Amino acid sequence: MFFMNPEITFGNKMLELLYIIIGLICIYAGVKNLKDKDNPNRIGTFVFWTALGAATALGKYLPSAAEGVVIVICIIPALLKKVTPGRENAPSKEETQQNFDKIGMKLFIPALAMGIFALIFGLAKPFGMSALVGTGFGVLVAIVLLMIWNKKNTPKVFLDDSERFLSIVGPLSLLPTLLAILGSIFTSAGVGTVIASIVSNVIPQGNVVIGIIVFALGMMLFTMIMGNAFAAITVMTVGIGAPFVLQYVKNPAMIGMLALTCGYCGTLLTPMAANFNIVPVAILEMKDRSGVIKKQVIPALIMIVFQIVWMILHA
Amino acid sequence: MEYLKLLGILVVIVGFALKIDNILIIVIASIVTAIVGGIGPVALLQTVGSTFVANRSMLIFVVVMLATGTLERNGLKQASAALISKIKGATPGAIVNAYGVLRAFFGAFNVGLGGVAGFVRPVVIPMCEGAITSKGLTPDPEHMESVKGMAAGIENITWFFSQVLVVGGSGALLVQGTLADLGYTSDLVQLAGYEVPVCIAAVVVTLVYYTLLDRHDMKKYCGKEGK
Numbered sequence: 001m002f003f004m005n006p007e008i009t010f011g012n013k014m015l016e017l018l019y020i021i022i023g024l025i026c027i028y029a030g031v032k033n034l035k036d037k038d039n040p041n042r043i044g045t046f047v048f049w050t051a052l053g054a055a056t057a058l059g060k061y062l063p064s065a066a067e068g069v070v071i072v073i074c075i076i077p078a079l080l081k082k083v084t085p086g087r088e089n090a091p092s093k094e095e096t097q098q099n100f101d102k103i104g105m106k107l108f109i110p111a112l113a114m115g116i117f118a119l120i121f122g123l124a125k126p127f128g129m130s131a132l133v134g135t136g137f138g139v140l141v142a143i144v145l146l147m148i149w150n151k152k153n154t155p156k157v158f159l160d161d162s163e164r165f166l167s168i169v170g171p172l173s174l175l176p177t178l179l180a181i182l183g184s185i186f187t188s189a190g191v192g193t194v195i196a197s198i199v200s201n202v203i204p205q206g207n208v209v210i211g212i213i214v215f216a217l218g219m220m221l222f223t224m225i226m227g228n229a230f231a232a233i234t235v236m237t238v239g240i241g242a243p244f245v246l247q248y249v250k251n252p253a254m255i256g257m258l259a260l261t262c263g264y265c266g267t268l269l270t271p272m273a274a275n276f277n278i279v280p281v282a283i284l285e286m287k288d289r290s291g292v293i294k295k296q297v298i299p300a301l302i303m304i305v306f307q308i309v310w311m312i313l314h315a
Numbered sequence: 316m317e318y319l320k321l322l323g324i325l326v327v328i329v330g331f332a333l334k335i336d337n338i339l340i341i342v343i344a345s346i347v348t349a350i351v352g353g354i355g356p357v358a359l360l361q362t363v364g365s366t367f368v369a370n371r372s373m374l375i376f377v378v379v380m381l382a383t384g385t386l387e388r389n390g391l392k393q394a395s396a397a398l399i400s401k402i403k404g405a406t407p408g409a410i411v412n413a414y415g416v417l418r419a420f421f422g423a424f425n426v427g428l429g430g431v432a433g434f435v436r437p438v439v440i441p442m443c444e445g446a447i448t449s450k451g452l453t454p455d456p457e458h459m460e461s462v463k464g465m466a467a468g469i470e471n472i473t474w475f476f477s478q479v480l481v482v483g484g485s486g487a488l489l490v491q492g493t494l495a496d497l498g499y500t501s502d503l504v505q506l507a508g509y510e511v512p513v514c515i516a517a518v519v520v521t522l523v524y525y526t527l528l529d530r531h532d533m534k535k536y537c538g539k540e541g542k
Contacts, residue, residue: 018375018378019371021378022371022374022375022377022378025377025378025380025381026377055367056371059367059368059371063364064362064363064365065357065360065361065364066364067363067365068359068361068363069364070364071364072360072363078338079338079342091388095388096387096389096390096392096393097390099388099390100389100390100394103390104394105394105397105398107386107391108394108398110382110386111386111391111437111438112438114379114429114433115433115434119421119424122424135375135378135379136378138382139378139379139381139382142382142386143382143385146385146386149389150389153388153389157385157388158381158382158384158385160384161380161383161384161385161387161388162377162380162384165380165383165432166380169376172337173374173377174338175337175338175341176370176373177367177371177373178341178342179341180366180369180370181345181362181363181370182327182341182344182345182348184362184366185323185345185348185349185352185354185359185362186323186324186348188352188354188358189320189323189348189349189351189352189353189354190352191320191321191348191352194318194320194321197317198318225327225328229486230485230486230489233489233493234489234493237493237497238493238496238497242497246494252499253499253501253502253509256490256493256494256499256501257487257490257509258510258513259490260489261475261476261513261517264475264476267475268468268471271331271337272327272331274337275373276471277467277471279376279431283376283432283435284431284435284436284466284467286463286464288464291460291464291467292464292468292471294464295464295467295468295525295528299468299472299517299520299521299524302520303476303516303517306513306516310513
C-alpha cells in the first residue's frame with residue numbers, strides 16, 4: 001500500500017493525495033452534470049469529467065496501458081463536442097455585495113493563502129513537501145476561513161463553484177497533458193533526429209555566427225511545434241548545437257543554457273503551449289483565442305534577437 | 316523513408332493553420348506519428364498513460380478552483396475594488412506590472428503564486444477592474460480583454476525567464492545532462508548565472524512594452540478621466 005510504505009517520502013504521499021482530491025473534484029463535476037437536466041450533453045460531459053478524474057486519481061495504481069485506455073475514453077466526448085456546461089449557478093451582484101459587507105477586507109487572507117503557502121512550502125520544503133502541495137494546503141486554509149466567516153459557505157457551495165469554473169474551461173483542461181503526450185510520441189518515433197539531419201544538410205559547418213542564429217531560431221521554431229522547450233532542447237542541442245556551434249566556441253555551457261531560453265521565446269508564440277497560452281484564455285473568459293499570444297509576440301521577438309546578439313558577443 | 320516521420324508535424328501545422336479543433340489535431344498527429352514511426356497500439360496506449368501520469372501536475376489548477384469560485388461569491392471583486400480605490404492614480408497596466416515584478420522575484424525561488432486560476436483571476440483582474448471603476452468609469456469589455464491578455468502574458472514571461480535562475484532547476488538539469496552526453500562539463504550555479512542578464516532584459520522589455528500599451532488603452536477607453 002502506497003500510503004503506508006515508509007520508503008516513500010511524506011511529500012510524495014501528500015502529492016499523491018492531492019491528485020486523488022483533484023480526481024474527486026473532476027468526478028463530482030461529472031456526476032453533477034449527469035443529473036443536470038439543463039445540460040444538452042449530460043452523458044458526454046459526465047464521461048469526460050469522470051474519466052479525467054479517474055485517470056488522475058488512479059494514476060499511481062493502473063498499469064500504463066489501462067491508464068491510456070481511460071484517457072482515450074476521456075478524449076472521445078471531447079472530440080465529438082459533447083462536453084458542455086450545464087445550468088449556471090453564478091452568484092448575483094447582490095449576493096457577492098452582501099457577502100463582502102459581512103466579511104470585509106480580510107477576504108484577502110484566503111485569497112493570498114494559496115500563493116503564500118506555495119511560497120513557504122517551496123522555500124522551506126517541510127517534510128519534503130513541494131510548492132504544489134503548498135498550493136493545496138493553501139486551498140484548505142482558504143476553505144476553512146471562508147466557512148468560519150460565512151455560514152452559507154457549505155462544502156456543497158465550494159464543490160458547485162469549482163464545477164462552475166471547471167465547466168468554463170471545459171475540454172481544454174485536458175489539452176496541456178495531451179500536448180505532453182504528443183511530444184513523447186514524437187520523441188519515441190524519432191521525429192527530432194530527422195529534423196536535425198535535415199538542418200545539417202542545409203547550413204554550412206564552421207561559421208559560428210550562422211550556427212548560433214540557426215541554433216537559436218531552430219530552438220524557437222521547434223519549441224513552437226512541440227509546444228515545449230524541454231521536448232526540443234535535447235534534440236536541437238545534439239542535432240544542431242553540437243556540430244555547428246559548441247565545438248567552435250570558448251563557452252559551450254553558456255550557449256547550451258541560453259538555447260533553452262531561446263526555446264522559451266517559442267513557447268510564448270505557440271497555441272501548442274496550451275497550458276500557458278490557451279487555458280488562461282478560458283479561465284479569464286477572454287473572447288480572442290489568441291489574446292494571450294498577441295500580447296507576448298513583441299517581448300518574445302525582442303528577446304530572441306537579444307539572446308542571439310548576446311551569444312555572438314560572448315561565445 | 317525517414318522523412319515520413321515528419322507527417323505528424325505537418326498535421327499540426329496544417330491543422331492550426333486551418334483552425335481545426337485543437338484536440339482533434341493532436342489525436343490525428345499522434346496516430347499518424349505512431350503509424351509512420353512503427354509504434355504499435357499497445358505501446359501507444361502505454362506512452363499515453365505514462366505521459367499523462369507524469370504530467371498530472373498540470374491539473375493543479377483544478378484544486379485551486381475549489382477556493383477561487385467561492386472567493387468570488389464572497390465578494391473578492393468588491394474587496395479588490397475597495398483596495399485599489401485607496402491608491403490614487405493606479406492604472407490596470409501598473410497593477411499588472413507590479414504583479415510581474417513580484418512573480419519574477421518569487422520565480423527565482425522556484426515558487427509560483429497560484430497561477431492564472433489561483434491569483435490572476437481572483438486577485439489581479441478584479442484589482443485592474445477596480446482601478447477603472449475607482450475613476451468613476453465602467454470598464455470597457457475590449458479594454459478588459461487587453462488587460463487580461465497582458466496579465467496572462469506577464470504571468471508567462473516573468474515565470475519562464477526567472478525560473479532559469481533557480482540553481483538546479485529542472486531546465487538547467489536537462490541542459491547539464493544533454494551537454495554531459497556530448498562531453499561538455501558544466502556547473503549548475505554557472506548555468507543559472509548565464510541567465511541573469513537574459514532574465515533582467517526580459518522583465519524590463521515586458522514592463523516597458525506593457526506600460527506603453529497601458530497608456531494607449533487608457534487614452535482610448537478612459538479618455539480624460541484616464542490620465
